[in-house]
Amino acid sequence: MKREVKIEVANKIRALMESEGTNWVKPWASAGRHCNARSGRPYRGINVFLTGMSAAAQGFTSPFWNTYKGWTDMGHQVAKGSRGTEVVLWKPISKINAETGEDDQVWLIRFYNVFNADQLATTFVANAQERAPVEPHEAAEIVIAETGADIQHGGDMAAYSPALDAIRLPNRDDFTSADGYYSTAFHELGHWTGHKSRLDRDLTGYFGNPEYAFEELIAELTSALVCVDTRVTPEPRADHARYLNHWIKGLADQPNAILRAFSAAQKAADYITEADDMALAA
Numbered sequence: 001m002k003r004e005v006k007i008e009v010a011n012k013i014r015a016l017m018e019s020e021g022t023n024w025v026k027p028w029a030s031a032g033r034h035c036n037a038r039s040g041r042p043y044r045g046i047n048v049f050l051t052g053m054s055a056a057a058q059g060f061t062s063p064f065w066n067t068y069k070g071w072t073d074m075g076h077q078v079a080k081g082s083r084g085t086e087v088v089l090w091k092p093i094s095k096i097n098a099e100t101g102e103d104d105q106v107w108l109i110r111f112y113n114v115f116n117a118d119q120l121a122t123t124f125v126a127n128a129q130e131r132a133p134v135e136p137h138e139a140a141e142i143v144i145a146e147t148g149a150d151i152q153h154g155g156d157m158a159a160y161s162p163a164l165d166a167i168r169l170p171n172r173d174d175f176t177s178a179d180g181y182y183s184t185a186f187h188e189l190g191h192w193t194g195h196k197s198r199l200d201r202d203l204t205g206y207f208g209n210p211e212y213a214f215e216e217l218i219a220e221l222t223s224a225l226v227c228v229d230t231r232v233t234p235e236p237r238a239d240h241a242r243y244l245n246h247w248i249k250g251l252a253d254q255p256n257a258i259l260r261a262f263s264a265a266q267k268a269a270d271y272i273t274e275a276d277d278m279a280l281a282a
Contacts, residue, residue: 037064037117037124038074042179046228047087054085055116062117064126071115079121084113088228139230140182147272149192151185158184160191162203167192182232183223186272190222191215193268201264214261221265226272 034051035042043051043065051065065085068078089110096102117124144151150166160167167188175181194201194215201218205211226232 034063034065036070037066037126038070040126043087046224049224050087051085051114051116058083058116058118060116060118062124064117064124065114066117067112067114071120074124075122076124077121078115079119082115082119084115086111087114135178137178137182137230137232140185140232143226143230143273144182144185144189147189147192149189151188158188160188162191162195165192165195165197179232182230183227186223186226186232187219189226189272190219190265190268193222193271194218199264199267199271214257217261218264218268221261222268222272225265225269229269229273 034048034055054060065087066074068084071078089112117126150164152166152168153171155168155170158167158169167185169181169185169188172181175184191203193199194203201215202211203215205213205215
């Protein structure tokens with residue numbers, strides 16, 4: 001993903017976080033994963049954050065969303081005066097490669113307004129949806145491999161050790177979804193970028209203090225940005241949600257914290273994807 005698109009997406013999250021302040025809560029706390037009402041397809045990447053924060057701000061409890069036309073086509077009417085929530089759509093298109101003359105697939109980013117089922121003037125009853133199968137994500141696998149990070153699997157915890165410069169993750173089969181695995185891996189890779197041999201951030205914070213919470217915010221935002229880049233759905237762990245919520249509540253005393261956190265997260269996300277970009281260019 002081009003840097004300017006990454007910045008645009010990051011700015012949207014930052015604006016929502018700044019405007020909602022302490023109302024920002026983990027978006028996965030609702031009855032189900034936020035998804036398209038017609039297809040049941042879960043929202044991916046940054047859309048989990050955008051719909052989650054909008055739901056928290058407006059008190060929505062339904063995980064189902066659709067465009068105005070989408071609801072109309074399903075026989076439902078959006079209530080008058082309802083405010084839409086902007087989401088991101090990645091759309092593949094074919095483009096002729098000027099050098100090879102072959103068709104290349106490129107991705108365009110589009111923004112659409114969607115409405116939650118709670119905003120309908122009619123009652124929406126969802127059909128039961130099957131859980132998406134757990135499958136490897138090729139783009140995410142390439143990005144992770146190209147970092148060269150020491151990632152060890154096993155046990156029941158996910159963590160990065162600055163002293164060992166190593167990441168520990170549970171076995172893949174212990175995750176309930178591929179989305180959860182990759183977003184967790186990118187979160188820990190976010191911490192990994194802070195090592196003194198890389199971006200040299202302060203990783204000395206301890207559990208419960210502002211420095212620790214701030215680093216958790218950086219890592220979680222890094223995961224969101226890289227998940228957008230690779231089109232993986234982020235599914236942060238509940239304990240990280242508590243860290244983020246704790247930090248967000250303290251932002252009133254440090255008005256520049258959001259700017260600093262996103263700046264650091266963008267650098268970390270760029271560092272993680274840089275190796276893959278160089279490999280593809282070689």
